[in-house]
Amino acid sequence: MRLRLLRRRLTISAPRVAIRSALPWPFRWVALAVVFGFCAAVALWAFEFGKSIAGLDSVSRDELLQLRAEVTRLRDEGNEQQTVSHTADSLLVAERATKESLMAQVRQLEADNRTLREDLGFFEKLIPAAANEGLTIRGLQAEVLGGMQLRWQVLVIQASRNPLDFNGRLELVLAGTQDGKSWTQTQPSQGQALQLKQYRRVEGVLNLPPNAVVKTVTARVMEGATVRATQTMVLD
Numbered sequence: 001m002r003l004r005l006l007r008r009r010l011t012i013s014a015p016r017v018a019i020r021s022a023l024p025w026p027f028r029w030v031a032l033a034v035v036f037g038f039c040a041a042v043a044l045w046a047f048e049f050g051k052s053i054a055g056l057d058s059v060s061r062d063e064l065l066q067l068r069a070e071v072t073r074l075r076d077e078g079n080e081q082q083t084v085s086h087t088a089d090s091l092l093v094a095e096r097a098t099k100e101s102l103m104a105q106v107r108q109l110e111a112d113n114r115t116l117r118e119d120l121g122f123f124e125k126l127i128p129a130a131a132n133e134g135l136t137i138r139g140l141q142a143e144v145l146g147g148m149q150l151r152w153q154v155l156v157i158q159a160s161r162n163p164l165d166f167n168g169r170l171e172l173v174l175a176g177t178q179d180g181k182s183w184t185q186t187q188p189s190q191g192q193a194l195q196l197k198q199y200r201r202v203e204g205v206l207n208l209p210p211n212a213v214v215k216t217v218t219a220r221v222m223e224g225a226t227v228r229a230t231q232t233m234v235l236d
């Protein structure tokens with residue numbers, strides 16, 4: 001009988017045996033949670049220990065606040081420097097505009113200076129050579145412009161004191177050659193009206209005929225058919 005039972009246990013025909021834990025399942029979940037918590041605690045400890053080794057814990061809250069304050073200060077300084085840069089650009093533009101204005105004023109003063117010098121020479125010519133000189137022509141000037149035009153200027157003076165008003169005309173007589181022949185022309189043909197009390201400066205530009213070469217220019221002040229004053233200038 002015992003042999004039969006032993007053979008049954010040792011052969012395939014032996015009955016199945018089920019091994020079951022005697023620990024209930026709630027205790028299993030509790031044990032599993034304890035294991036997970038322990039692992040998390042170990043991981044947290046390892047993380048904190050790594051931070052301490054790396055020196056990350058040296059940055060305290062006060063230092064973080066100081067860093068934030070430093071960043072704010074640097075940002076304010078950057079904004080201030082940008083404002084200063086914009087102001088400097090504006091001042092540079094204003095300085096350039098002022099410089100250009102001053103240069104324009106200098107050029108205007110130089111032009112005024114040249115004009116004053118010309119006027120000084122003009123008024124120097126007003127000084128009479130004699131008290132009873134009467135009506136005279138002074139300062140006859142003429143130049144040919146590009147062989148096509150003649151620019152001229154005449155100063156007429158009554159040198160006497162308290163002279164009467166003069167009403168007459170001014171004529172310019174041009175003499176030279178044209179196409180190799182002698183040439184003379186009066187401009188304007190009927191003369192130019194001239195009125196003055198003490199002095200009068202007259203100027204203008206005349207168009208020359210083709211191939212005309214002006215050698216002399218004569219200014220004549222006419223009163224009716226009488227020549228009151230004359231002056232001739234030779235052109236080179």
